Amino acid sequence: xxxxxxxxxxxxxxxxxxxxxxxxxxxxxxxxxxxxxxxxxxxxxxxxxxxxxxxxxxxxxxxxxxxxxxxxxxxxxxxxxxxxxxxxxxxxxxxxxxxxxxxxxxxxxxxxxxxxxxxxxxxxxxxxxxxxxxxxxxxxxxxxxxxxxxxxxxxxxxxxxxxxxxxxxxxxxxxxxxxxxxxxxxxxxxxxxxxxxxxxxxxxxxxxxxxxxxxxxxxxxxxxxxxxxxxxxxxxxxxxxxxxxxxxxxxxxxxxxxxxxxxxxxxxxxxxxxxxxxxxxxxxxxxxxxxxxxx
Amino acid sequence: xxxxxxxxxxxxxxxxxxxxxxxxxxxxxxxxxxxxxxxxxxxxxxxxxxxxxxxxxxxxxxxxxxxxxxxxxxxxxxxxxxxxxxxxxxxxxxxxxxxxxxxxxxxxxxxxxxxxxxxxxxxxxxxxxxxxxxxxxxxxxxxxxxxxxxxxxxxxxxxxxxxxxxxxxxxxxxxxxxxxxxxxxxxxxxxxxxxxxxxxxxxxxxxxxxxxxxxxxxxxxxxxxxxxxxxxxxxxxxxxxxxxxxxxxxxxxxxxxxxxxxxxxxxxxxxxxxxxxxxxxxxxxxxxxxxxxxxx
Numbered sequence: 001x002x003x004x005x006x007x008x009x010x011x012x013x014x015x016x017x018x019x020x021x022x023x024x025x026x027x028x029x030x031x032x033x034x035x036x037x038x039x040x041x042x043x044x045x046x047x048x049x050x051x052x053x054x055x056x057x058x059x060x061x062x063x064x065x066x067x068x069x070x071x072x073x074x075x076x077x078x079x080x081x082x083x084x085x086x087x088x089x090x091x092x093x094x095x096x097x098x099x100x101x102x103x104x105x106x107x108x109x110x111x112x113x114x115x116x117x118x119x120x121x122x123x124x125x126x127x128x129x130x131x132x133x134x135x136x137x138x139x140x141x142x143x144x145x146x147x148x149x150x151x152x153x154x155x156x157x158x159x160x161x162x163x164x165x166x167x168x169x170x171x172x173x174x175x176x177x178x179x180x181x182x183x184x185x186x187x188x189x190x191x192x193x194x195x196x197x198x199x200x201x202x203x204x205x206x207x208x209x210x211x212x213x214x215x216x217x218x219x220x221x222x223x224x225x226x227x228x229x230x231x232x233x234x235x236x237x238x239x240x241x242x243x244x245x246x247x248x249x250x251x252x253x254x255x256x257x258x259x260x261x262x263x264x265x266x267x268x269x270x271x272x273x274x275x276x277x278x279x280x281x282x283x284x285x286x287x288x289x290x291x292x293x294x295x
Numbered sequence: 296x297x298x299x300x301x302x303x304x305x306x307x308x309x310x311x312x313x314x315x316x317x318x319x320x321x322x323x324x325x326x327x328x329x330x331x332x333x334x335x336x337x338x339x340x341x342x343x344x345x346x347x348x349x350x351x352x353x354x355x356x357x358x359x360x361x362x363x364x365x366x367x368x369x370x371x372x373x374x375x376x377x378x379x380x381x382x383x384x385x386x387x388x389x390x391x392x393x394x395x396x397x398x399x400x401x402x403x404x405x406x407x408x409x410x411x412x413x414x415x416x417x418x419x420x421x422x423x424x425x426x427x428x429x430x431x432x433x434x435x436x437x438x439x440x441x442x443x444x445x446x447x448x449x450x451x452x453x454x455x456x457x458x459x460x461x462x463x464x465x466x467x468x469x470x471x472x473x474x475x476x477x478x479x480x481x482x483x484x485x486x487x488x489x490x491x492x493x494x495x496x497x498x499x500x501x502x503x504x505x506x507x508x509x510x511x512x513x514x515x516x517x518x519x520x521x522x523x524x525x526x527x528x529x530x531x532x533x534x535x536x537x538x539x540x541x542x543x544x545x546x547x548x549x550x551x552x553x554x555x556x557x558x559x560x561x562x563x564x565x566x567x568x569x570x571x572x573x574x575x576x577x578x579x580x581x582x583x584x585x586x587x588x589x590x591x
Contacts, residue, residue, distance in 0.1 A: 030391050037385060038402045041462070045409065047428055048417040064431050106310045113307035117300055125308055132319040136523035136571060138544040139564030142551045143325035144318070166318035169311050198303055227410035229526045234552065245412035249530060263420060266413040277408045281401050285470055 045270070052076070052263035059260060075264035083255075085265055087240060088247030095157050095243055096225035099164040103221045104214060107169050111176035112202055116188070129170040137167075141234050148235055155237040163235070164225045172217045179213025180206060216283035223273050244269045323568075330561035349562035359546060360563065364570070367522060367542040370457060375517045377461035379510070382468025387498075389469070390476040400473070407466035415530035418459045422446050446532050449539035456531050456540050460521060468513050475509035476502070507585065515578040519571055543567050 051059055052075050054068040079085045114122055144163065145154075153159040183206060191201045207214070229245040236242060242250065248269060251262050277284070333345045353360040385403050389396055406414070421429050422445040433439040445455040479502060487497050503510075525544035528534065534541035534549065541549075543563065551560030 026391075027393065030388055030393055034388055034393075034399050037388075038399065042402065042405060044417045044421050044462075045405065047421060048413075051420065060426050064428060106314065109307040110311040113304040117304040117307075119301040119304035122304070125312070128312075128315065128320075132315055134519060134571065134575070135319055135323060136544075136564070136567050138523050138525045138547050139326055139561075139568050140319070140322045142547065142557060142561050142564055143322040143329055145551075146329065146557070147322060147325065162314075163318060166314040169315055173311060198300070223408055227408075227412070229410075229412055229530075245410055248412050248416065259420060259426070262416055266416045270409050270413045273408055273410065274405060277405075278401055281404060282397070285400075285404070 048263050048270075049267050051259070052267045056260050059263075075260045076268070079261045079264045079268070083251070083261060083265075084239065084242070085247065085268070088242050088244045089268070091157065091241060092226055092244040095160050095164070096222050098161050099168065099225040100218050100222045102161065102165040103168045103172055104218050106165065107172035107217070108176055108207070108210075108214065109202075110169070111173045112180055112206065114173070115177045115180035116185075129173055133170045137230055141230055144231075145234050154235065155241065156235075157241060159235045160225075160228075160232060160243070163231050164221075164228060168221045168224060172221060175217050175220070176210070176213055179210050179216075183209050212283050216280055216286070219276055219280045220284055223277065226269075226273060326561050326564055329558055330565050332558050334557040334561075345558070349559045350566075352559065353562055353566060359541075360543075360566065362538070363541050363543045363546045366453065366540065367544075367570075369453060370460070370528070370540070370542050371518050371521045373454070373457040374460035374464055374521045375514055377457065378464035378468050378517055379514055381461060381465040382513075383472055383510075385465070385469045386472035386476055387502075389473050400469075403469055404466045406462050409463075411463070411526035412530060414459060414463055415527060418462075419446065419531060422455060447536050449537050452532055452536055452539045456528055459531060460524065460527055463527065464517055464521065468517065471509055471513045472506060475506040479505045508582070511578065511582045511585075515575065518574060518578075522571060522574070523567060543570075 050067060053071055053073070055070055055072045055074065058065070058069055110125075113119070114126060148154050148159045153162075187205050187209075188201050191205050192198075196204065227245060228243075229249070232243045232246045233249075236246065239250070244265075248262065248265050251258065251265060255261055330349055331344060331346055333343045333348075389400055389403075393399075409417075421427055424430060424442045424444045424447070427442070427445070429445070430439060430442040434442070443451065446452050483501050483505070484497055487501050492500065523544055525548060528540050528542055529545050529548065532540045534545040544567070547560050547563045547567070550556050550563060554560075
């Protein structure tokens with residue numbers, strides 16, 4: 001997966017020419033608009049984090065300040081020590097991690113099959129992946145609730161893990177297919193001549209080369225499971241099993257208008273996601289766009 | 296193609312296929328069956344086949360379906376139009392020859408990964424009547440005399456939740472449109488500008504036609520996602536005030552898990568699915584007719 005950068009067309013003659021004021025003005029205006037847009041768009045996130053770092057009297061002050069006057073972590077300590085937030089955090093981490101592992105393992109084999117093997121039904125399988133992705137979750141959640149109850153999985157994390165894995169598969173397979181197709185076929189042929197089995201070739205040659213793709217898919221699956229709300233709302237009942245999104249939503253009822261707890265909790269949920277996303281966003285975007293363009 | 300290799304492929308896709316069939320296709324069929332049954336969670340043992348009774352109720356007897364459908368259309372159209380405008384504007388800006396494009400692209404993608412629950416929470420905080428920063432800033436610049444109850448006034452709640460969905464949806468549009476724009480050869484712009492075309496004319500006659508297929512695909516996906524989106528509205532307003540934001544997804548949830556009318560809720564779910572199918576077909580027809588009308 002080497003991205004070849006074609007250098008921007010800065011022709012040598014432009015240095016010899018007089019300074020192009022129009023171009024500079026356009027550039028300056030572009031940067032200015034981009035900065036203003038970024039500030040407006042990201043402001044609500046900034047405001048949540050900034051508010052969560054204020055003591056309560058500042059949080060509800062008549063005159064609001066953009067930065068906390070007295071910085072404090074007391075809201076974070078409160079939400080972590082005096083509520084069930086750590087339980088929710090652990091539940092979410094458990095559900096999202098197991099989901100990610102299951103999803104990556106199951107999807108990588110399917111993705112390899114449709115990327116490399118020309119079998120009967122390959123087109124139909126691709127179609128199933130595309131069509132099932134369009135099914136509205138709000139429609140499926142009602143029958144799924146009945147099925148989960150019949151299977152005795154109501155109010156268990158297993159129900160969430162199975163559902164999250166199944167619902168992440170179409171996209172993961174689609175994305176991984178693009179990454180596998182980018183790996184030169186000659187490498188596999190060489191391994192086959194050397195007597196490696198089909199599965200061995202996949203494990204020893206393809207997987208190591210698809211590392212960034214696998215990481216991107218894993219990260220994407222993790223984020224989706226970490227963020228998911230509707231299935232958790234319907235499949236779980238006990239407060240001790242709640243995942244973070246469900247726990248945070250329940251704060252609104254249990255601690256009415258305790259904005260201090262809610263804003264600190266919201267920041268704790270969002271920050272790891274943002275951190276990992278910014279770390280991996282190049283690969284996630286690559287996979288996303290690759291899938292969209294090829295599809 | 297040897298048989299052995301084909302069998303190998305079937306083994307590879309089998310686990311995925313089983314999971315997808317069991318958790319996507321089977322519930323779909325079960326949902327259709329339940330929508331014709333008199334299932335009620337209060338009376339679990341008395342399930343009976345009732346034919347199209349629930350559909351009759353939704354389509355002809357009660358007004359909740361048509362009212363919600365109307366609001367869902369407004370919610371979807373408003374969100375997709377807003378997100379497309381913001382997404383396209385940012386994609387055009389990012390497509391200029393600038394340094395730091397990757398940095399800005401990453402910044403503009405952030406709202407996309409913020410969890411829905413956190414999105415709803417932070418916007419609720421900004422929208423708050425008394426302690427909200429939006430009312431504070433508007434009052435500060437003299438635009439407001441008394442605070443606006445953004446989410447609890449039935450006339451304002453719908454636009455207010457649409458703004459949040461635009462914020463959540465535009466990043467995907469930016470990524471896809473930017474990728475499409477980067478495939479537009481620069482020479483076309485240069486040729487057009489030599490011919491005397493201004494910025495708007497170049498946008499209208501050169502750029503937009505060339506990214507048409509990306510635009511159609513991403514607005515269609517955006518509409519499908521938004522039409523069935525439950526989280527944002529449920530968490531911001533719960534469908535209120537006075538049903539002003541009661542869209543179909545929140546109606547299904549309310550009927551299924553508050554009123555416990557599983558059969559009726561399933562019928563509403565099937566109607567959502569039918570709406571989505573109609574939307575997809577319409578889109579494909581528009582797309583194909585446009586593609587044919589295009590001069591070769």
